[in-house]
Amino acid sequence: MEEAAKTAKESLDLAFHISNILGTGLDRHTLSVLIALCDMGLNPEALAAVVKELQTEPCPLPPTPTVPSSVP
Amino acid sequence: MEEEDQRKVTDLVIELVRRLLSQQNPPPSSPHFSQSLRYAFRILSSRLTPSVSPDADAVSESIKRCLATQGNSSDALTFSDLYTKFASKNGLGSVNNKWAVLYLLKIISADRKNAINGMDSSVFLPNLGLNDDETENDSRVLNAKENGDKAWKNGVLLVSKDPRIYVKFHLGSLGIWLRKRMR
Numbered sequence: 001m002e003e004a005a006k007t008a009k010e011s012l013d014l015a016f017h018i019s020n021i022l023g024t025g026l027d028r029h030t031l032s033v034l035i036a037l038c039d040m041g042l043n044p045e046a047l048a049a050v051v052k053e054l055q056t057e058p059c060p061l062p063p064t065p066t067v068p069s070s071v072p
Numbered sequence: 073m074e075e076e077d078q079r080k081v082t083d084l085v086i087e088l089v090r091r092l093l094s095q096q097n098p099p100p101s102s103p104h105f106s107q108s109l110r111y112a113f114r115i116l117s118s119r120l121t122p123s124v125s126p127d128a129d130a131v132s133e134s135i136k137r138c139l140a141t142q143g144n145s146s147d148a149l150t151f152s153d154l155y156t157k158f159a160s161k162n163g164l165g166s167v168n169n170k171w172a173v174l175y176l177l178k179i180i181s182a183d184r185k186n187a188i189n190g191m192d193s194s195v196f197l198p199n200l201g202l203n204d205d206e207t208e209n210d211s212r213v214l215n216a217k218e219n220g221d222k223a224w225k226n227g228v229l230l231v232s233k234d235p236r237i238y239v240k241f242h243l244g245s246l247g248i249w250l251r252k253r254m255r
Binding site: 003004005006007008009010011014015017018019021022023024025026027029030033034035036037038039040041042043044045046047048049050051052053054055 | 077080081084085087088089091092093095108111112115116118119120121122123135139147150151154155157158161163164165166167168169172173174175176177178179180181183184185
């Protein structure tokens, strides 16, 4: 188990370093969540689309009828 | 996918959305979080199959090429070293779908660069006619040359990240915005 934990930490460290070189702007914790989702078989293109939409935009989503507008 | 795996995925997606939204300032409201979560699940359930083959070496080569062509040869070398170590991690605790992680990082990186380049061209050069349909008329270039050296001073060259590969010239003193397709 200790070996597995060590391997997991080292893999995350390497992935985080790669992420920083590529300038993705992802913090370590978010990256670990994304790696877990990739390992569970989710499509990386779809994950990247979610990150792109939610990473910086404050209110990118279309309005829904049940949500009242907060803009005065 | 088994029920337990489905639950794990749900929890991870909730955590992902929470972390992405927590980077915003001001922090989003609870309705916004719910909307974002529904949106995330919609995207994830609509794109089930990636458009590339699951080949970590191929993705790695692609990333190296990108870094090298951008002039970041030292980054390309560093990346190559990191990838070699990353790929060598196997067994318990290692990343199984290494190709997916690399591909994910590649796309996010490209998206951010495109967003930054898009911001540069629209924010810092607001008065330029980027949608000018006349920009493919090369005679403008010839006319500018005939008007003297002034036409070519203070020019700004922007290489578009547009996959159609447009090279945009701004002839500053004349205010001409010329766009020429390069393929």
